Amino acid sequence: MSESSSTQGYALELVDLRKSFGKTEIIRGAELKVAAGERVAIIGPNGAGKSTLFNLISGRFGPTSGEIRLHGQRIDGLAPYEINRRGLSRSFQVSNLFTRLSVFENLRCGVLWSLGYRYAFWKFLADLKDANDRAEQLMHMLKLDKRRDTLAMNLTYAEQRALEIGLTIAGGSSVVLLDEPTAGMSKSETTRFIQLIRDVTVGKTLLTVEHDMGVVFGLADKIAVLVYGEVLAFDTPDAVRANPRVQEAYLGSVLAEQQAGGH
Amino acid sequence: MHKTHYSFKPWNVGRLVVWGLFALVMAVAPLLFTSNLSATMLSQMGIAIIACLSYNMLLGQGGMLSFGHAVYTGLGSYVAIHALNMLTKGQLPIPVSLLPIVGGIAGMFFAVLFGFVTTKKAGTPFAMITLGMAELVFAMSLMFSGFFGGEAGVSGDRVAGKPFFGITYGPQIQVYYLIAVYTFVCVAAMFAFTRTPLGRMLNAVRDNAERVEFIGYSTRRVRYIAFIIAGFFAGIAGGLGALNFEIVTAEVVGAGRSGGYLLFTFLGGATFFFGPIIGGILMVLAFVLLSEFTKAWLLYLGLVFLFMVMYAPGGIASLIMMNLRVAAFGQLRRLWTSYLALGGTALVLLAGAAAMVEMVYHLQLGAAMGSELHFLGATLDVASVDSWFGCIFVLLTGIGLFEVARRSFMHDWGEAQVAIEKEIKRREAA
Amino acid sequence: QKGETVKIAWIDPLSGLMGPVGNNQVKSFQFFAEKFNQSNPAGVKFEVIPFDNKLSPAESLNALKAALDQGVRYITQGNGSSVAAALIDAIDKHNARNPGKEVIYLNHSAVDPDFTNSKCNYWHFRFDADTSMKLEALTTYMKDQPDIKKVYLLNQNYSHGQQVAKFSKEIMARKRPDVQFVGEDLHPLAQVRDFAPYIAKIKASGADTVITGNWGSDLALLIKAANEGGYNGKFYTYYAGVTGTPTALGQGGAGRVYQVAYNHYNMGGQMGKWMTEFNTKFKDDFYTGSVIHIYSALSEAMAKAKSTDPVKVAAAMEGLKFKSFNGDVEMRKSDHQLQQPLYLSVWQKADTKYPYSPENTGMTLAPVQTFESYVSSTPTSCQMKRPG
Amino acid sequence: MLKIDNLHAYYGKSHVLHGVNLDIGQGEIVALLGRNGSGRSTTAKAIMGLVDCTGQIAWKGQDILGRKAYEIAHLGIGYVPENRDIFPTLTVHQNLMLGQKGKGQGSRWGFDDMYGMFPRLKERQHTEAGVLSGGEQQMLTLCRALMGDPDLIIIDEPTEGLAPKIVELVGEYLKALKARGISVLLIEQKLTIAMSISDRALVMGHGSIVFQGTPEALRADAYVRKEWLEV
Amino acid sequence: MEFFTISMLNGLSYGLLLFLLSSGLTLIFSMMGVLNFAHASFYMLGAYAGYTVSQLVGFWPALVLAPIVVGVLGSLFERLCLRKVHKYGHVPELLVTFGLSFVVLEIVQLVWGRTAVPFTPPPVLQGPAFTLVQHSVDGLGVVWGAAPAAMCQAADAAVRVVCSPFPATRGFMMLVAVFMLVAVWLLLTRTRIGLVIQAALTHPEAVESLGHNVPRVFMLVFGAGAALAGLAGVIGGSTFVTEPAMAATVGSIIFVVVVVGGMGSLSGAFLASILIGVIQTFAVAMDGSLLGLLRSMGMEPGPAASSNSLLTLTVSQVAPILPYLFLVLILIFRPKGLLGSREG
Numbered sequence A: 001m002s003e004s005s006s007t008q009g010y011a012l013e014l015v016d017l018r019k020s021f022g023k024t025e026i027i028r029g030a031e032l033k034v035a036a037g038e039r040v041a042i043i044g045p046n047g048a049g050k051s052t053l054f055n056l057i058s059g060r061f062g063p064t065s066g067e068i069r070l071h072g073q074r075i076d077g078l079a080p081y082e083i084n085r086r087g088l089s090r091s092f093q094v095s096n097l098f099t100r101l102s103v104f105e106n107l108r109c110g111v112l113w114s115l116g117y118r119y120a121f122w123k124f125l126a127d128l129k130d131a132n133d134r135a136e137q138l139m140h141m142l143k144l145d146k147r148r149d150t151l152a153m154n155l156t157y158a159e160q161r162a163l164e165i166g167l168t169i170a171g172g173s174s175v176v177l178l179d180e181p182t183a184g185m186s187k188s189e190t191t192r193f194i195q196l197i198r199d200v201t202v203g204k205t206l207l208t209v210e211h212d213m214g215v216v217f218g219l220a221d222k223i224a225v226l227v228y229g230e231v232l233a234f235d236t237p238d239a240v241r242a243n244p245r246v247q248e249a250y251l252g253s254v255l256a257e258q259q260a261g262g263h
Numbered sequence B: 001m002h003k004t005h006y007s008f009k010p011w012n013v014g015r016l017v018v019w020g021l022f023a024l025v026m027a028v029a030p031l032l033f034t035s036n037l038s039a040t041m042l043s044q045m046g047i048a049i050i051a052c053l054s055y056n057m058l059l060g061q062g063g064m065l066s067f068g069h070a071v072y073t074g075l076g077s078y079v080a081i082h083a084l085n086m087l088t089k090g091q092l093p094i095p096v097s098l099l100p101i102v103g104g105i106a107g108m109f110f111a112v113l114f115g116f117v118t119t120k121k122a123g124t125p126f127a128m129i130t131l132g133m134a135e136l137v138f139a140m141s142l143m144f145s146g147f148f149g150g151e152a153g154v155s156g157d158r159v160a161g162k163p164f165f166g167i168t169y170g171p172q173i174q175v176y177y178l179i180a181v182y183t184f185v186c187v188a189a190m191f192a193f194t195r196t197p198l199g200r201m202l203n204a205v206r207d208n209a210e211r212v213e214f215i216g217y218s219t220r221r222v223r224y225i226a227f228i229i230a231g232f233f234a235g236i237a238g239g240l241g242a243l244n245f246e247i248v249t250a251e252v253v254g255a256g257r258s259g260g261y262l263l264f265t266f267l268g269g270a271t272f273f274f275g276p277i278i279g280g281i282l283m284v285l286a287f288v289l290l291s292e293f294t295k296a297w298l299l300y301l302g303l304v305f306l307f308m309v310m311y312a313p314g315g316i317a318s319l320i321m322m323n324l325r326v327a328a329f330g331q332l333r334r335l336w337t338s339y340l341a342l343g344g345t346a347l348v349l350l351a352g353a354a355a356m357v358e359m360v361y362h363l364q365l366g367a368a369m370g371s372e373l374h375f376l377g378a379t380l381d382v383a384s385v386d387s388w389f390g391c392i393f394v395l396l397t398g399i400g401l402f403e404v405a406r407r408s409f410m411h412d413w414g415e416a417q418v419a420i421e422k423e424i425k426r427r428e429a430a
Numbered sequence C: 001q002k003g004e005t006v007k008i009a010w011i012d013p014l015s016g017l018m019g020p021v022g023n024n025q026v027k028s029f030q031f032f033a034e035k036f037n038q039s040n041p042a043g044v045k046f047e048v049i050p051f052d053n054k055l056s057p058a059e060s061l062n063a064l065k066a067a068l069d070q071g072v073r074y075i076t077q078g079n080g081s082s083v084a085a086a087l088i089d090a091i092d093k094h095n096a097r098n099p100g101k102e103v104i105y106l107n108h109s110a111v112d113p114d115f116t117n118s119k120c121n122y123w124h125f126r127f128d129a130d131t132s133m134k135l136e137a138l139t140t141y142m143k144d145q146p147d148i149k150k151v152y153l154l155n156q157n158y159s160h161g162q163q164v165a166k167f168s169k170e171i172m173a174r175k176r177p178d179v180q181f182v183g184e185d186l187h188p189l190a191q192v193r194d195f196a197p198y199i200a201k202i203k204a205s206g207a208d209t210v211i212t213g214n215w216g217s218d219l220a221l222l223i224k225a226a227n228e229g230g231y232n233g234k235f236y237t238y239y240a241g242v243t244g245t246p247t248a249l250g251q252g253g254a255g256r257v258y259q260v261a262y263n264h265y266n267m268g269g270q271m272g273k274w275m276t277e278f279n280t281k282f283k284d285d286f287y288t289g290s291v292i293h294i295y296s297a298l299s300e301a302m303a304k305a306k307s308t309d310p311v312k313v314a315a316a317m318e319g320l321k322f323k324s325f326n327g328d329v330e331m332r333k334s335d336h337q338l339q340q341p342l343y344l345s346v347w348q349k350a351d352t353k354y355p356y357s358p359e360n361t362g363m364t365l366a367p368v369q370t371f372e373s374y375v376s377s378t379p380t381s382c383q384m385k386r387p388g
Numbered sequence D: 001m002l003k004i005d006n007l008h009a010y011y012g013k014s015h016v017l018h019g020v021n022l023d024i025g026q027g028e029i030v031a032l033l034g035r036n037g038s039g040r041s042t043t044a045k046a047i048m049g050l051v052d053c054t055g056q057i058a059w060k061g062q063d064i065l066g067r068k069a070y071e072i073a074h075l076g077i078g079y080v081p082e083n084r085d086i087f088p089t090l091t092v093h094q095n096l097m098l099g100q101k102g103k104g105q106g107s108r109w110g111f112d113d114m115y116g117m118f119p120r121l122k123e124r125q126h127t128e129a130g131v132l133s134g135g136e137q138q139m140l141t142l143c144r145a146l147m148g149d150p151d152l153i154i155i156d157e158p159t160e161g162l163a164p165k166i167v168e169l170v171g172e173y174l175k176a177l178k179a180r181g182i183s184v185l186l187i188e189q190k191l192t193i194a195m196s197i198s199d200r201a202l203v204m205g206h207g208s209i210v211f212q213g214t215p216e217a218l219r220a221d222a223y224v225r226k227e228w229l230e231v
Numbered sequence E: 001m002e003f004f005t006i007s008m009l010n011g012l013s014y015g016l017l018l019f020l021l022s023s024g025l026t027l028i029f030s031m032m033g034v035l036n037f038a039h040a041s042f043y044m045l046g047a048y049a050g051y052t053v054s055q056l057v058g059f060w061p062a063l064v065l066a067p068i069v070v071g072v073l074g075s076l077f078e079r080l081c082l083r084k085v086h087k088y089g090h091v092p093e094l095l096v097t098f099g100l101s102f103v104v105l106e107i108v109q110l111v112w113g114r115t116a117v118p119f120t121p122p123p124v125l126q127g128p129a130f131t132l133v134q135h136s137v138d139g140l141g142v143v144w145g146a147a148p149a150a151m152c153q154a155a156d157a158a159v160r161v162v163c164s165p166f167p168a169t170r171g172f173m174m175l176v177a178v179f180m181l182v183a184v185w186l187l188l189t190r191t192r193i194g195l196v197i198q199a200a201l202t203h204p205e206a207v208e209s210l211g212h213n214v215p216r217v218f219m220l221v222f223g224a225g226a227a228l229a230g231l232a233g234v235i236g237g238s239t240f241v242t243e244p245a246m247a248a249t250v251g252s253i254i255f256v257v258v259v260v261g262g263m264g265s266l267s268g269a270f271l272a273s274i275l276i277g278v279i280q281t282f283a284v285a286m287d288g289s290l291l292g293l294l295r296s297m298g299m300e301p302g303p304a305a306s307s308n309s310l311l312t313l314t315v316s317q318v319a320p321i322l323p324y325l326f327l328v329l330i331l332i333f334r335p336k337g338l339l340g341s342r343e344g
């Protein structure tokens, strides 16, 4: 394809992306180019359209207009599973697990497609060594070994959040979107969790939405600021922090305090 | 080094024993129950087991509430009986033993056809489409007499083709063993299905269809394929039914049949694999035997459903599993006395209630044949106040004692559960 | 054979849509078992064992098995041609596969003509009159009614209804070619809640007469809709007197609803006494007269064969002539269809002449015309295969 | 106003609160802090009558333990649950409507106050609440509780998922509530905000209160902070 | 013209009957999400209760009392059974109502016997409400009540006069259906009950802590739905037949109405009832078949085709199953239903 050559190198590109619900336009021509391997945090006021953006990229909604490219290929308008098969996966702001399956089964479900088992009903799960190994390995990484056979619905909140991340990265996608992964966690857990996210996303392109500035600055190489459906700024953390428009639209004085507090 | 847990061997000892027992029970059952009726009932149980298990693929494993499963068993039956008739005329070169497969393929074919539209949706729309489909197919069955044989249905003769090692399928017992073999194979195959990637994804679709789409699977495709597989097994059950009865009439695609699968699968327990097996057996017992025992069978059936759904929504299978868990933790010891008490008082209560019900029914339906009726060896007289008082007395005593027993049981049960939780915590900590 | 007990398995619905009819019939069988046990030519005792088949062919086959286990050799059934077909088929196979344990099937009410024509069977004996016979009788009356000019056929869309429609057209074309069939409709069984559109259509067609094989609520609702919709034509029916229908018909339809059957409610004589006795005992009406045919035929045949063995009794029953409540009847040898007189009666107010009022409606079915056996007799295409 | 004595709470057989004592005065903001799973939310639910518990809960001198949740709500306690619990199929306006008691007469708050507080909600008032952004949902639950005109409002993690600027805003509004004489029991994770607006701070650990005092005292108490709040 | 008018009236009134039957179901379904399989049983109970009460105190009091009785029974059922299984989800809820329908049927048969009971409308409602007189010369006219016999007979043989009475029972039925529409509509829009229940379905605790007595509201709504069914029962039972099979015959059609209209949409259910009523009524009048269609297009399919049951099937023969066809098509192409706003 001729157009792909010009966009090479970017894992994810949004070109003049727009989305309206009824009359209200929520995403108003968002532009973003994320290089492969980059970790990007998206911040912005409530209702700016961050989750909506994720929904558009991951195929939950189709955009009204504009383009989304994954590794140079257009993915806008595809079904979620098609997008996932091309190497993009996402987590949810509210945990969205297979509640009546155990931790292990959850993770194993997550790895099946990428290992090529698809709709197989002629193979035993137990015989799929690669899938089982990968699920075990993930479980170990998430420190959920002890909860192996616990049903997802019986996990604690933090464990569910961990499993949510695990399920997201299980398929080995190269581009991972995380929607407020640490929401509702205490500070100590958050710290632990950031480390976990760093560990499991090594070498991947990562986009996260976060309101916790500690997390944002701890995790991201670059920050995109989304305000009213537009990308207001997209730069390194320091540059964004210094940007007076961002200060005004989003950060307020809390940030200053937090910085004073040592973060 | 962490322990690798997935050392699941399909044929470990426990499993071999269970399956061996299952095979053994099916092999010796007709030797223990030898009458004509029990032979045909055992055959029907095998068929019902396959049908209910295939239904549970949709309900229990895929979360798809279908009101039209009989469409697939039924159409399987029709195609199988037509095939049998062709076979009799020598137009179809296959042995009778393979006819159920023909039914299965037919069931699968119609599942491919209808499932394409029904599985587009899940939840209530799915349930309603299946309801509509079932009504349509049933209405057609009376209108298109060419294929459905009108009201009289299509009959056939299973003694056809060359006998195979002297097996003609004339005697019921030979048909029974054919059904038993099919049942065993189908149950094993359906169990195996739950252990495959597709089977697991089906569970995932049931739990959270939305998320499935974000891990690479098309929920619709998962449902569709599962629906087709369920249709195949349903068709086998239908084909076996055609061989067993040698006649297929419109009732096999009727709403009553579909409702029966739903109710009894649920009663057996949709959350466990073996639940529908119990359900299938109960279905045959309820329809064939219960109505012979008592005129109030519909009332009893309705009440059993009410109470089961209210107090044991997981079905009989979940009751069994709960007690197995208690037993596994060595807590059954502390419960068995209260179980005895509970059972005993429940019997008293039931006897009182059933006697009243029987008397009421007798008053309406059989009073002209004399005011006396026999119930559990006792002779009751609907015209005498004594009988009524006796029954009320038994009933009230039963209720009182039962309540006492129930309280003590709930207490013991609670304690057993606490002990189990503690034990689990301890093991986890270890 | 004297003093022997003959068990008859009664396989019919006791629950469901047809439950009330079944309940009435099982009482009829038990009532007349008592009557015949007091005296019958063979001196046998009859015992009726009821099985609830829920109107399902599959359940009926189960019941058949259960009956066989209890050593029953005589089966009776009547509601639903689907069940009858299943039983004929199953009994035929059973008798072929189990020589020495033969079973006879006594059909009390299933009227599909096929059973004594293309599907006729040696072990099957029918004591009702089939659809074609009833239509022969009916048309015999109709052909003499000059005011019948335009006929409408409204029937349930299943074999019984389809046959009523088919034979009506065939026979009328023969007897009254001038009569016009101005419309024909088949509607699904027990699915129609509102018959007003059908009545509008019938009115629009200008029909003065409707022939319908409908039963149960399909008949009652049809007549109600006709009354309300101001339709004044006449209805020729099969099942106006069956449980539930008299109540539902009520006062409506007086003088306009005819029924053709092998009995009616005002037969008088012994039958009249029985009906009254039945009514006082069960608070219900006796209308399944074939029950009496069955007991008479069985005991006559057993006396003749000097045995209760079904093989001998079947042979004795072939061509058996006996006297029953509606006169001289004959079990025709060629197809095992009982040849018997039929009656046309009309729904009207009960009066001193015709006092019997079913379901205490104040109405009755008053006889209009009697048809001798030969009138209603229809030819058969049966090629009976006899054993041996 | 509210006084809790020796409160024990249970989820089925598991014992979660082990003798909690606390009291809240009129017009006071009390922050309830603690780690995940320490039992803060359970305390809130216990007050609202949503879990099985024993002990004493007195509200304006009246014992309310064992009462039904709707009765307690009618006595003037408002509750903002932690997982938001907005009604997804209803519109924003309808959500607020459900917050009202009766027809909403005599309430200190009306729709206009709410929409004035969070203009964002006014913009979205006819949208189904289920599609609101996380932060908008948080605003909505807070307003919904206020619509019932409570004298005490229990807020479980109101700032979760809110942008820093809005977090500050919420802090301002809580102070405004206080100024109107409404008491607030604030369950929080974010120390910064909690400490800046509360009159008193309580720290909870393993189902009982392990620290009580002013925010300054807590700031000074490194041990409590280390042992019960961080790490 | 006269045929069209009377058919239209028939269609409308049948549609309104369907609405009468399904309004209670819509109420329960839209508010509580419960697919109440016992709805038809409450309908039957209403008819029988109406019969007994009217024997004692007359038809008009029965019209009020019987629905109340049924409503109370419905509330009791909600209180004692449905509430227990609510937490297990929709399938058990459905099954519990399924079980109830068996029990109700048996109890009705025990109390009132197994055959029809003579439940007739009061004298005021017997006979026609008005009569359409189609005069081939004077055109179409309307006469209130029954038309005098003289009017329906033409003195002149060349003039054709047809009188089509429209039964008063049907008129009354239409009236009550409209009343129900208004009542339910008011309940849904003028009170917060609808909102409370919708919210309580997913978040019962949150609703309770806002001060709403959720269990009581559930009980009342279920009772109201049952009472509506009971009212329909009194009218349906007296207009048609009151017999144990009456529940089974309306059982599935009311689901069709509710689903086609759109899950939980009252106006949808109304529209669907009318549509189904009218379509079905007119379909009965059509004798066309596929074969006829082929012939009219100039094709002669050959002798085999004229015995092919699919080709010879007429529209009027399939009329009664059209609703199911309608259901399937609607769900495929517009799963929200005609006016529904959500799926499932």
Ligand SMILES: Nc1ncnc2c1ncn2[C@@H]1O[C@H](COP(=O)(O)OP(=O)(O)OP(=O)(O)O)[C@@H](O)[C@H]1O
Residues within 6 Å of the ligand: A021, A026, A044, A045, A046, A047, A048, A049, A050, A051, A052, A053, D124, D127, D131, D132, D133, D134, D135, D136, D161
């Ligand atoms: N399906 C929808 N229909 C209508 N409006 C919608 C829909 N989905 C989202 N919105 C609106 O779009 C806006 C953006 O929502 P979004 O969830 O993307 O915000 P967000 O940036 O993630 O905010 P937060 O940080 O609070 O989670 C909100 O105002 C929301 O109400």
Ligand SMILES: Nc1ncnc2c1ncn2[C@@H]1O[C@H](COP(=O)(O)OP(=O)(O)OP(=O)(O)O)[C@@H](O)[C@H]1O
Residues within 6 Å of the ligand: A156, A157, A184, D011, D014, D016, D034, D035, D036, D037, D038, D039, D040, D041, D042, D043, D082
């Ligand atoms: N529904 C429940 N059933 C059983 N245990 C529960 C339930 N809810 C909470 N728990 C347990 O009770 C304890 C206290 O929970 P609670 O929700 O009160 O904590 P919290 O301090 O609010 O923490 P968080 O920061 O997670 O909101 C925890 O150990 C939790 O696991």
Ligand SMILES: [Mg+2]
Residues within 6 Å of the ligand: A050, A051, A052, A093, D133, D134, D135
């Ligand atoms: Mg968001």
Ligand SMILES: [Mg+2]
Residues within 6 Å of the ligand: D040, D041, D042, D082, D156
């Ligand atoms: Mg909490």
